[in-house]
Amino acid sequence: MEYETQRKNLIEHLISSGCLSKKEVIKAMLAVPRHRFIPECYSSEAYYDHPVPVMDGQTISAPHMVAIMTELLDVKIDSKILEIGAGSGYQAAVLAEIAREGEIYTIERIPALATFAEKNLKECGYKNVHVITGDGTLGYKEKATYDRIIVTAGAPKIPPALVEQLADKGKLAIPVGGRFYQELMLIGKDGTHVTEKTLGGCIFVPLIGKDGYAQDY
Numbered sequence: 001m002e003y004e005t006q007r008k009n010l011i012e013h014l015i016s017s018g019c020l021s022k023k024e025v026i027k028a029m030l031a032v033p034r035h036r037f038i039p040e041c042y043s044s045e046a047y048y049d050h051p052v053p054v055m056d057g058q059t060i061s062a063p064h065m066v067a068i069m070t071e072l073l074d075v076k077i078d079s080k081i082l083e084i085g086a087g088s089g090y091q092a093a094v095l096a097e098i099a100r101e102g103e104i105y106t107i108e109r110i111p112a113l114a115t116f117a118e119k120n121l122k123e124c125g126y127k128n129v130h131v132i133t134g135d136g137t138l139g140y141k142e143k144a145t146y147d148r149i150i151v152t153a154g155a156p157k158i159p160p161a162l163v164e165q166l167a168d169k170g171k172l173a174i175p176v177g178g179r180f181y182q183e184l185m186l187i188g189k190d191g192t193h194v195t196e197k198t199l200g201g202c203i204f205v206p207l208i209g210k211d212g213y214a215q216d217y
Contacts, residue, residue: 003035006047010063013049020067028097029067037090037120054088056110058205061152065202066091069173072186073148078102082165084136084207085152089117089129096126104129105143107136109208137209139165146170153207154182160211163187163194179206179213
């Protein structure tokens with residue numbers, strides 16, 4: 001009950017601060033037990049509105065950023081979604097709550113973190129989320145195209161593979177910029193026409209991969 005109360009208080013805070021307004025996203029974030037996606041040593045911070053470390057320098061995004069990006073994507077009940085950066089699996093769980101009749105494919109480059117995410121998602125009963133270990137900057141061609149793509153790491157540029165794998169009328173949310181500060185962008189696709197909209201500053205861990213940053217720096 002303590003975690004449930006904390007979760008409700010967090011959602012009320014996100015609504016009052018203007019980060020969260022869509023009823024389907026509110027319902028999803030109320031349903032997902034965020035504390036189940038955080039290492040036990042940080043469980044007391046599960047419902048604070050800030051990023052929390054998971055492992056190997058990676059974090060679970062702050063709840064307000066999860067809310068903002070999820071609302072931007074305008075996920076439908078049957079959306080087919082690609083997530084780049086599974087992390088602990090929390091963002092994928094929120095998406096799965098909305099796309100209950102869809103499929104979510106989430107890519108994580110760190111094998112131990114992919115295993116952690118898969119375990120968390122399985123234990124919480126999410127059967128339509130598939131965790132893949134690999135280079136997210138290349139997307140996941142095997143199941144392309146995707147109605148929605150979300151990138152939860154800061155990219156130096158928009159990876160071409162992600163635009164290519166985005167379905168017609170699809171939406172891609174991605175932070176683009178430097179290693180320590182990015183601009184959140186929403187990419188749209190209409191036939192061969194691609195649109196870009198910049199929506200403000202954000203801070204994510206760097207996107208590592210062939211079309212991202214090099215691992216060593």
